[in-house]
Amino acid sequence: MELEIKNEETLDEGLLEEMEQAAICCLRNEGIDGDNCVISVSFVSPEQIHQMNRDYRGVDKVTDVLSFPQFEDIDEIIDACGTPFPAELGDVLINLDRVKEQAEEFGHSFERELLYLFTHSVLHLLGYDHIEEDERAVMREREEAVMDELGVARDDSPWTDHSDDFDGEWENHFQSVGRFKLATAETSNYAGLYDLAQDAMENAYAPYSGFRVGAALLTEEGRIFKGVNVENASYGAAICAERTAAVTAVAAGFRNFKAIAIASSNGDVSMCGICRQFLAEFSRDLDVITGPDRDNLKVTSLSQLLPDDFSRESME
Ligand code: THU
Numbered sequence: 244m245e246l247e248i249k250n251e252e253t254l255d256e257g258l259l260e261e262m263e264q265a266a267i268c269c270l271r272n273e274g275i276d277g278d279n280c281v282i283s284v285s286f287v288s289p290e291q292i293h294q295m296n297r298d299y300r301g302v303d304k305v306t307d308v309l310s311f312p313q314f315e316d317i318d319e320i321i322d323a324c325g326t327p328f329p330a331e332l333g334d335v336l337i338n339l340d341r342v343k344e345q346a347e348e349f350g351h352s353f354e355r356e357l358l359y360l361f362t363h364s365v366l367h368l369l370g371y372d373h374i375e376e377d378e379r380a381v382m383r384e385r386e387e388a389v390m391d392e393l394g395v396a397r398d399d400s401p402w403t404d405h406s407d408d409f410d411g412e413w414e415n416h417f418q419s420v421g422r423f424k425l426a427t428a429e430t431s432n433y434a435g436l437y438d439l440a441q442d443a444m445e446n447a448y449a450p451y452s453g454f455r456v457g458a459a460l461l462t463e464e465g466r467i468f469k470g471v472n473v474e475n476a477s478y479g480a481a482i483c484a485e486r487t488a489a490v491t492a493v494a495a496g497f498r499n500f501k502a503i504a505i506a507s508s509n510g511d512v513s514m515c516g517i518c519r520q521f522l523a524e525f526s527r528d529l530d531v532i533t534g535p536d537r538d539n540l541k542v543t544s545l546s547q548l549l550p551d552d553f554s555r556e557s558m559e
Pocket of ligand 1: 449452454456471472473474481482483484485512513514515518
C-alpha cells in the first residue's frame, strides 16, 4: 500500500503511517493484499474543499473529506490488483481544519477523528456508500472494525447512534464527474427532512396569523427534532417553529445541529432574524433547507444567512 501524499509537510510521519495502516486494514478486510495499491491523499484548505464541494457536488459549503473513487466496485479493484501495474484506487481530499474542529466538538483526539474520516473515505474508494439504510449499516460496521483494529474505536461516534424516527431515504452523495464518482462523509436527506418539517406543521398553533410553520432539526448524532410555531393572545409571546425544534433538542441533550428544514402553509419561508441568532449559538455551519416543495429545495449555510452573528467570543 502506498499513500501518495500530495503535501506531506502537513502531518507528522507517525500519523501518516497510521493512515496507511487504516487503508491496509480496509483492504485486508476485503481479502485484498494492498501491496499493489495506491491512494492519493491531499490535505486541502477549507477554501479549496469548499470550492471542490461546490463545483462537483453543487453544495456550497465547507466539508471535512471528499473521495474520488477510480473503480466502480471491489471486483474491479481485485482485477486491477492482479495486473503488474499499481492499482490507483482514487483520491481523498482532507480538510484538516475541519478534522480538528470535529475532534474538539466530539471530545476525542485529532488522531481518532482523522483516522475515522480517512477510513470512511477509503471505504468509499472501495465502493461502499451510505445511501440506503442497509448499505449504511454495513459501511458503519466496516468502519468500526477498522477503528477497532487500529485501537481507536469510537464509543461516541455520530455514525453509531442514529435516530429510529428518521425514516427518509439518505441522499445520494455520489455524483458522476467524468469517470469519477464523488462521495463525502456527510449524510443527510434534505428532501426527507423537509417532509418531516411539513408533517410537523400539522401541529402548528397559529390561530392569530393563520401562518403555520413546521421545522425538522437534524443533529450530528442523526437525531431529528420537530418544532412548530406556537402563538399567543399576547402576540409578542409567539415562538417560531425553528426555536421550538431547537429547544426540544437541547432539552433532550442534543446541541450539535447539522441541518434544519422549514416548511410553512405558504410553502417557502425565510427564517426570521431571532431564529438565525438563536441557532447560530449552536451551529454557524447549520444547513438551512427551505423551498416551496421537496423538489425545489434551497440549501443555505446559516453563516450565509447571518454572517456576523453575536457570539460568546464577541464578549471576550
Ligand atoms: N414564524 C416561524 O415559525 N418561523 C419563521 O421563520 C418565521 C415566522 C412564525 C411566527 C408566527 O407564529 C408566524 O410565523 C407569523 O409571524
